Amino acid sequence: MALGGNPFLHPEKRPHVEGDFKREEVALANRNSGLPLEALRHDLTPVGLHYLLVHFDIPYVASADAWTVRVGGRVSTPLEVSLAEIARLPQRTLRVTIECAGNGRARLNPRSQSQPWEDGAVGTAEWTGAPLRHLLERAGMAADTIEIAFLGADRGFDVGIEHDYGRSLAPDLAMSDDVLLVHAMNGRPLLPQHGFPLRLIVPGWYGMASVKWLSRIEVLDRPFDGFQQVGTYIYRRQRDDAGVPVTHMRVKSLMVPPGIPDWYTRRRLLEHGPVELRGRAWSGGGVPVANVEVGVDGEWQEATLDPDAGNYAWRGWRFTWDATPGEHELVCRATDAAGQVQPLEAPWDSGGFGNNAVHRVAVTVR
Ligand SMILES: Nc1nc2c(c(=O)[nH]1)N[C@H]1C(S)=C(S)[C@@H](COP(=O)(O)O)O[C@H]1N2
Ligand SMILES: [Mo]
Numbered sequence: 001m002a003l004g005g006n007p008f009l010h011p012e013k014r015p016h017v018e019g020d021f022k023r024e025e026v027a028l029a030n031r032n033s034g035l036p037l038e039a040l041r042h043d044l045t046p047v048g049l050h051y052l053l054v055h056f057d058i059p060y061v062a063s064a065d066a067w068t069v070r071v072g073g074r075v076s077t078p079l080e081v082s083l084a085e086i087a088r089l090p091q092r093t094l095r096v097t098i099e100c101a102g103n104g105r106a107r108l109n110p111r112s113q114s115q116p117w118e119d120g121a122v123g124t125a126e127w128t129g130a131p132l133r134h135l136l137e138r139a140g141m142a143a144d145t146i147e148i149a150f151l152g153a154d155r156g157f158d159v160g161i162e163h164d165y166g167r168s169l170a171p172d173l174a175m176s177d178d179v180l181l182v183h184a185m186n187g188r189p190l191l192p193q194h195g196f197p198l199r200l201i202v203p204g205w206y207g208m209a210s211v212k213w214l215s216r217i218e219v220l221d222r223p224f225d226g227f228q229q230v231g232t233y234i235y236r237r238q239r240d241d242a243g244v245p246v247t248h249m250r251v252k253s254l255m256v257p258p259g260i261p262d263w264y265t266r267r268r269l270l271e272h273g274p275v276e277l278r279g280r281a282w283s284g285g286g287v288p289v290a291n292v293e294v295g296v297d298g299e300w301q302e303a304t305l306d307p308d309a310g311n312y313a314w315r316g317w318r319f320t321w322d323a324t325p326g327e328h329e330l331v332c333r334a335t336d337a338a339g340q341v342q343p344l345e346a347p348w349d350s351g352g353f354g355n356n357a358v359h360r361v362a363v364t365v366r
Contacts, residue, residue: 009160016110025116034120040256040280043309047186050123052193053100053115055165056156059213064197073219076140083197086181089130094178094203095313097124097282101206101233101246104346104355112352119254119359124314127201129182133175141171141219148174149224150200153213161227167209168224169202178203203312204285206249208233236350248284250356251342253292253334255279257361268363272323282314283336292317295331323365330361
């Protein structure tokens, strides 16, 4: 495209930055809210407290009645399906924790210029919809299918490339019973910002795979080359590494900050004596959490896990700490059933993806 037709063409990617947040980062943080960490107390995140990540504009959809999803590409029967038809397919409800792959990006130094998440880009909901495979079976995928692409109704630019938001999945994953065409979140129709009237939910993966405002499904005999698939969501140590695609969520845990906060610094104050520390832990790919440890001033002890809520949902943990007066650092660290454990220091990544370092909370006890 000629430069005149593309006002956002970049000669280079945005440089990494250190220190103060740029105006653009603050503006993105105002659009895309994180889970306030005290809301980790809820097993199911109330919808208005669920984190939010919207790359472009939230599509205006006045009513679900006119919404259709087209299924095309390498299929024997191209389809255009209404929401009413999707609601008539077999339905499932799954409790799924989703985390944004960029969660923790703001804690890296230097950091990539993007949504400057600290810790809160995670939430858990009950998602209701039809397993995607029913629609794919009806359309009939060709034997030479390599990937299936999912396109949202939202469009925009990133690093000079104009595109519909889109992601793809391999056929075996797309045909699993757990990948859903979702129309309801916690038993209510999706809110506009969460993909009304229809989105994909890919349990166990970082959030980017769960395409919102789903309007097209393309069955491909080649790998999908959309920007959100090949131009970002790649783990890279250096800017020009080939890198490794971001897929499943890494094992992680967070703590409800105990005591009461200072309004501006968010530092915590609590009274001495026994205090129950609580939090959540999760991993990706359906791998359960095996244990959570709590570190107080560098000494680790095992936390107690709440009952399992399914392999795609976070697990509660609790630990009683006898708080003594003074300054302390509280840390939580999860290990999953595959033996993966959270690192003590953030793994640096060029795009700021996959920061699953332990959560540290500084407190003053009086
Ligand atoms: N169409 C579309 N789908 C999308 C996005 C988007 O910008 N457009 N953002 C993705 C990313 S990066 C994340 S982390 C999740 C966030 O879902 P939520 O806002 O419902 O929490 O949606 C994903 N699906
Ligand atoms: Mo994300």
